[in-house]
Amino acid sequence: xxxxxxDLSLEQVARTNELIAYHGAISAQMxxxxxxxxxxxxxxxxYILVSAAEAWYRWPKIAATIDQALSAEQIGASGRRPxxxxxxxxxxxxxNIYLLGRKMxxxxxxxxxxxxxxxxxxxxxxxAARSFRDDGHRQAxxxxxxxxxxxxxxxxxxxxxxxxxxxxxxxxxITRFNATLQSYLFLLYFDTRxxxxxxxxxxxxxxxxxxxxxxxxxxxSRFWWSDVAREVPYRNLTAGLILEGVDVKVNDWGTSxxxxxxYLPHLVxxxxxxxDTHDGSMRAVPxxxxxxIAAEVRTAQAAHYRNVAxxxxxxxxxxxxxxxxxxxxxxxxxxxxxxxxxxxxxxDTAGSLYEMLEPIEGTDTSDDDGLPYYxxxxxxxxx
Numbered sequence: 001x002x003x004x005x006x007d008l009s010l011e012q013v014a015r016t017n018e019l020i021a022y023h024g025a026i027s028a029q030m031x032x033x034x035x036x037x038x039x040x041x042x043x044x045x046x047y048i049l050v051s052a053a054e055a056w057y058r059w060p061k062i063a064a065t066i067d068q069a070l071s072a073e074q075i076g077a078s079g080r081r082p083x084x085x086x087x088x089x090x091x092x093x094x095x096n097i098y099l100l101g102r103k104m105x106x107x108x109x110x111x112x113x114x115x116x117x118x119x120x121x122x123x124x125x126x127x128a129a130r131s132f133r134d135d136g137h138r139q140a141x142x143x144x145x146x147x148x149x150x151x152x153x154x155x156x157x158x159x160x161x162x163x164x165x166x167x168x169x170x171x172x173x174i175t176r177f178n179a180t181l182q183s184y185l186f187l188l189y190f191d192t193r194x195x196x197x198x199x200x201x202x203x204x205x206x207x208x209x210x211x212x213x214x215x216x217x218x219x220x221s222r223f224w225w226s227d228v229a230r231e232v233p234y235r236n237l238t239a240g241l242i243l244e245g246v247d248v249k250v251n252d253w254g255t256s257x258x259x260x261x262x263y264l265p266h267l268v269x270x271x272x273x274x275x276d277t278h279d280g281s282m283r284a285v286p287x288x289x290x291x292x293i294a295a296e297v298r299t300a301q302a303a304h305y306r307n308v309a310x311x312x313x314x315x316x317x318x319x320x321x322x323x324x325x326x327x328x329x330x331x332x333x334x335x336x337x338x339x340x341x342x343x344x345x346x347x348d349t350a351g352s353l354y355e356m357l358e359p360i361e362g363t364d365t366s367d368d369d370g371l372p373y374y375x376x377x378x379x380x381x382x383x
Contacts, residue, residue, distance in 0.1 A: 007115070013119075019122040019123075020118070023122075023374060024375075026139065027374070030251070030253075041309065042191045043358075044192075044320065046317050046358055047318075047319075047320030047321040048324060050345070050346055051097060051321040051324035052324075053105060054325050054345050055101045056102055056111065058325075058347070059094075059328060063120055065341060072125075072331075074131070075128055075335060076091075076127065080149055081275075082214060082236075083236040083280060086330050087199075088149070089253050090331075091125060091132060091252075092252040092253065093327045094331075095122055095125040095129075103374055103375070110353065118377065133148065140251055147199040149199035150212060155212075157273075157282060158212060158238070158240030159240060174270050177293070178239070180297055180298060181215050181218070183301065184304075187301060187305060187308070188218075188225075188301075190316070194327075200256075201249075201250065210240055211240075211241045213238070217235060219233075219234065225304065232300055234293065238272070238273045238274070239271065239272050240269070242268050243266050246263045271284070272285040272287060313358070314358060318346065321345045321346060322345050
């Protein structure tokens with residue numbers, strides 16, 4: 001296939017191909033290591049493919065609209081605060097979901113290559129990611145698996161506000177609370193981990209390690225199915241976990257990788273804050289509220305599970321695709337243009353393309369066929 005890149009300078013073509021190769025090499029390794037996409041309840045692969053196709057068609061214009069209202073650099077910098085969903089996993093996903101759509105649609109001849117659009121999305125994501133980290137790196141992958149999301153003052157507030165965890169009973173209570181919120185958000189985001197995000201590790205002056213865990217949008221939100229969470233008392237929570245004798249890495253999916261793997265037995269301090277304040281600042285949540293919060297979360301999760309189980313496959317795909325397609329929405333909200341953008345999904349895939357993607361089931365087969373994970377501009381596999 002011959003591709004015209006006449007609308008791009010030679011420097012822009014080179015930059016686009018460099019970013020494609022960069023994301024491809026990392027994504028190939030990260031996706032090879034992940035657990036299976038499919039669950040018995042939700043058709044994850046199908047909704048990812050629908051969202052990726054929608055991203056290919058629509059994100060270039062959305063990224064341009066956001067960038068015009070507020071620069072990618074300013075948006076990235078705004079994410080360095082608790083409760084913000086301008087975070088590492090959204091930045092990773094924004095580039096890779098678009099590239100997945102490009103890979104899928106151009107490989108099968110459904111859509112033609114569009115170099116200016118690819119440059120626009122990848123350049124936007126790259127500028128936002130570099131500004132978000134502000135350490136010379138694009139991703140945790142480049143930086144020894146660290147995500148330094150928060151400034152010294154935030155880290156100190158989380159650490160200084162921690163309650164010592166000394167008894168096994170308290171450690172078990174916190175462990176159960178943490179597992180309850182993570183399980184709930186995983187299902188609320190349709191078997192996607194983006195409702196929870198870790199950052200760090202942050203070295204504390206006493207030699208211990210702080211990991212920060214954000215729980216995003218626990219209550220009613222733009223997800224129309226989240227009305228089950230009306231009684232959940234907090235929208236956003238941020239926890240500080242102080243660990244002793246644990247080596248911690250945090251990947252670009254906001255997931256902590258620890259040695260030893262079971263790290264919560266090494267928990268020696270815990271703090272909990274909410275950013276449900278008028279200015280987004282942190283307010284301490286008393287730890288005697290943990291059980292009550294968890295109880296409301298479990299009630300909401302049970303109701304949500306029943307609702308999902310009653311959905312048709314098409315409804316599940318629509319909900320999951322909405323979660324993925326709106327990964328750019330937090331950026332648009334910071335820029336003040338979220339309400340000016342159509343987030344409907346499926347939209348551009350409606351019709352025969354959607355009908356082709358909706359039945360697809362995931363497999364555990366490897367994508368290692370000797371070809372680039374994302375191929376450069378002007379090239380695609382033959383056949």
